[in-house]
Amino acid sequence: MKFRELLIVAISFLLLTFNLGSWGITETSESRYAEISREMLVNNDYVHPKLLGIHHYHKPPITYQITTLGYKIFGVNEFGARFFLQIAIIIQLLLVYHIALLLFNKKSMAFTSMLIYFSLPIVLISSRNLTTDAYLTTTVLASVFFWLYYKLKGLKPIYIYLFFLMLGLSFEIKGPVGLLFPLVFIICYKVVLKDKFKITSHHVLGVLLFLVVSFMWYIVVFIENPILYNYFFKEQIVNRISAKSYNRSKPFWFYIATVPAIGLPWIFFIIHQCIKKFKTIKSERSYAFILLISTSIILVLFSIFKTKLILYVLPSFGFIAILAAKLLSNTSENLLKKYQNIIIGFTLLIAVAFLVVVMLDIDFKFQLFTAIIILIIAATSITYIIKHKTLSNYIKTGYLGFVFGAIILISGTQFLKLNDAQLNSTKKVFEFVNNELPNKQNIVVYNYLLASAQFYSDKNVITLNDGHNTVQRETQFETNDQWKDYNLNLSTEGGKKQAKQVLEHNAVLITRKKRDLPDYYSYLRQPLPHRPEIGTWVIYY
Structure with missing residues (x-):
């Protein structure tokens, strides 16, 4: 890699970690992962995930284990919870670069792929929110890279073992x-390249490695x-695909x-170019066609699945970034300038939108100077x-995309810092409780x-x-009834x-502003005359 690639990686890391711990853990997904990891660290139990004292087997524990490492290094705080997400994004940038280099053997295209990947809003969102998705994307891209390296370079069989190892880790995540x-x-x-499947002894051993890694925890x-066994198969696989589970049906x-x-500013360009040049792309049966078909199939499959969240399709955006870089390379100078x-x-x-936020009298805040x-x-x-004379319009387009991503990241981080209470974080709620009501038990x-x-x-x-x-806990794995003392059924x-x-x-009652305590439970708040509101939360004491 050249100096420019390493410089972009360094700048990306600085942007990703800047003010990373300045906003509170947000509900609901991030708080679950952060708290399960904290309990894992406190209990010194890295096999049995627990959430508020109750076993929580929704996912294998790798994401929690990685997060506990962040806690050990940086302490149990927001920065520690999110730090290794940023490392995952940096690794993804490098993988996108090297996958593009393997496919098209052009450093300029690989570099542009990396710039485009960093500019994608979905990638930046994954760096701000602790879930499994950034880690899964890393192992998915790594598995594709190792498979391609083994396939196209035909070198040492170690790469096919690394491919199966990454598959196993993806399963474990x-x-x-x-x-x-x-x-x-x-x-x-x-299928596209009419390349026959060839099975060697290394593939057989690789499958065994995959089985060991993927099923070890299970x-x-x-x-x-x-x-x-029945819980994982029915609840965590079948129901997530075919049923309206966990209130995520879309x-x-x-x-x-x-x-x-989430694919701005590239998706419309890709759609336009693919429609315009589809016959050429299809007839060439090229790597670009493989990337296009792979991404399309993945999006269709996830559209069929009942449970949907934005980040579920994140791993496919590595393919999208490389496809965009390839299509850009075949674009006329005139169209490149238009897209710039x-x-x-x-x-x-x-950038201007945040100036408008400052001027408008709305709930969200932003600093004029910032x-x-x-x-x-x-x-x-x-x-x-734009004024740089030695850069081609192709590279300029990639750099402008990187600036787009950088502005999103900088402004978004500052926005989160100033408005976390409005965005479902309870940090300020508990600062109030801990500082103003220290004697409440x-x-x-x-x-x-x-x-x-x-x-x-x-x-x-006590819930x-x-x-x-969210309060329908899966208590079938508990060995005693202690959980009932902290989960009261109204x-x-x-x-x-x-x-x-x-x-x-000696209690404090917390409710959500949009789902406050109903009037028919007014007797419960009679001993609690005070009612301050902080962000989206209400505190009774």
């Missing part, structure tokens, strides 16, 4: 869905608790509506790139699984179950009585 991305790519590669917990067209936004203007327009629009600095950085960077949460409560406070956390989907008279007793003695 998110289960069978992690295999979908590389397998779709490989099948498309074989076998351990299955031996301890055989009912987990219509078929969900990704059709969201991919253009579009990217510049999007970049300046984002908004001006961001606009100056954007304008200066754009001017420097119990934190009672109405009808919501507030995972961050234990992350930010060492007080007892009032009034039917919300549909029973006993639960209501317990809740009333707890709230009468």
